[in-house]
Amino acid sequence: MSGKDPEERTEVRKTGTISRARVHERVKTMRMLAEKKNTRYQAAMTLGRSIKQIGRLLKSYLELGEEGLAHKLCGKPSNHCKDDERKREVLVGYLEHYAKHSLAPILAAYQLKE
Secondary structure: OOOOOHHHHHHHHHHOOHHHHHHHHHHHHHHHHHOOOOOHHHHHHHHOOOHHHHHHHHHHHHHHHHHHHOOOOOOOOOOOOOOHHHHHHHHHHHHHHOOOOOOHHHHHHHHHHO
């Protein structure tokens, strides 16, 4: 695990740059490992991973280069996200049925929950 304090890690995570920072650190470590300037144990300690995981990362790095160190789902939509058509249907339904009520958001949430 990184030596950064939790607030700094949270801030980095909020800005979306944590992935780039991790990939950069992994690239540097894997390059040293590939050049035999580092051992798998040292790489594991640096990245906070097991020696077995370092072996997987090294294999991926040697086969795919830097691309192999990035998370494979990076840039892809979540499996749990709702499609735009469904979001539009819900919004139209909300506006048609609940927008005239003072408790509209509460009623809409209740109805959608059911």
